[in-house]
Amino acid sequence: MGEVLFFVAGIGAVAGAIGVVALRNPFYSVLALVSHLLCLAALFLLLRAEFVAAAQVVVYAGAVMVLYVFVVAYIGGQDEPLGPRAGRGLKVISVLFGVALFIELSIATLGSGLQLVDSPGAAVAASFGSPAEIGTLLLTKYLLVFELASFLLLIAVVGAVVLARRRGGLSAAEEQERYSAMDILRSSYTGTMAEAVGGPHSLPKKAGAAESAPADDPAPADDPAPAPADDPTPTTEPAPAGEPTSADDPATPEDQR
């Protein structure tokens, strides 16, 4: 049973990995990566690492890849294949690296792994791979590594916010002029869809723009931007917040896109 599952998951993982690089449609590539990650989770489960398997599915397949699918489905449609094929030099280098990696793995596998396929494997404690065990290890033996990794994630988050604000985010002055007496009198979230793109305090400004916009220029009425703009996840929140800056100024409604 275990052997069958191992080979099913192993073949699935390899096939998924090949699919990621071989498929020309980005959406299918992402799906191949998802199936690859799920097969890896199955392999973790076979190694008695149930917590790692669950984390693999929840974090990678459930969160990271969801964002990939999200973005690819939005902007990289099926009609747009991945960019032009790599140049000659890149091809040679990639093949060299691939061969080197294959040889390295072959040495490791032939040296040890294949003999162990038939054996029951090393004895492990019953608590091996349990959440409690992993938590203890992370907070004692690997505390430094754990903290460094979390710091790295924090840097990534801050970097994402900084980058998003730099690209058309609100300037401090713009953000300030949004407040008026109306905002204080009106309870939040009682406005219209206009709030969606500008946050709770932007209604008076935005409502004026929405009323005047069709009168000035009928084109923005079927402007598709606001609809997708409120759909992306809040991870990209600063980006939708940038929309009102273009909508507020009727003179240049389309320039910034």
Next chain:
Amino acid sequence: MSGGVLAVVGYTEPWYIQILKSVVLFAIAVQIVPVVLLAERKLLGRFQHRYGPNRVGPFGMAQPLADIVKLATKEPFRPSTSIGFLYALAPVISLLTALAAFAIIPFGDVANIFGQDVGLYGLDVGIGVLYVFAFGAIAFYGLMLGGWASGSKYSFLGSMRAAAQLISYEVAMGLSLVGVLMMAGTLSLTEIVAAQEGLWYAVPQFVGFAIFVIAAFAETNRVPFDLPEADAELVAGYNTEYGGSRFAAFFFAEYVNIIVVSGIAVTIFLGGWQLPFIDPPGWVDPFVVLGKIFAFVFLFVWIRATLPRLRYDQLMSFGWKVLLPLATLNALVTAVLVVAL
């Protein structure tokens, strides 16, 4: 299960018991859904001052059967813009993950049936609720692929909303459980139930419970968070282009998800099979759990009849600006109290 390589996840029964349990659990899941379906339509009718279905069978009780026969005998079709295999795969993923998650709900402790110890649950894994979240994560692909592969704008927008909503509320949902997990000191659902002897976690963890219930509505795409299938804007959202038995599969999965979420809430916050003040014999346990699940499903219907749908930005800001900080704070306070007391 030949033992050996497979991870030990509480497997104590022989293989035939496990197969039998799987079949029984599947049968239970299949039987509950029509009941919930009928209960919802009847109750919704009463909430709206009408009778609800009352033509098929006595008191309209055969209505779900008629619905199922109608859907199953419809001609399978797909839009010419759809992508064949993904279009067919999506409902399968939804159904599979919903039923798999159902397996973890404990309906009782280990019982002795004909001289054989049987745990009244599909499986009792050491990772507990993470199992549910793992399958919830995969379930997203059912919605997403269904919407994307349909090749229709409404489906696509619906699946996009589903994606954003599921990610947003999954975080709050997971964090709302952390308090309970810290108090119980275990992830195993049966042990969490056992730890609630005397006091259900809904009392000390009332903040976590409230957050969990709200997030559960969002995770199951129910009113007032049914943006992915907002019928006023998106026809039917991600399943717009589905019909016949494929639509039935989506529909079925949705209701199994409601039952699973109710079951998790009952298990983690409402004491599972335990009753206050009385300690009934073991064979009552599954009925206690089922009764609590139905009470929870009633709440789902009640809310559906009461609240209007949220706007999309309200949904998002509520999830990220209210629920998530609150859940984090709850986890923090619980951690401090657990260590201090």
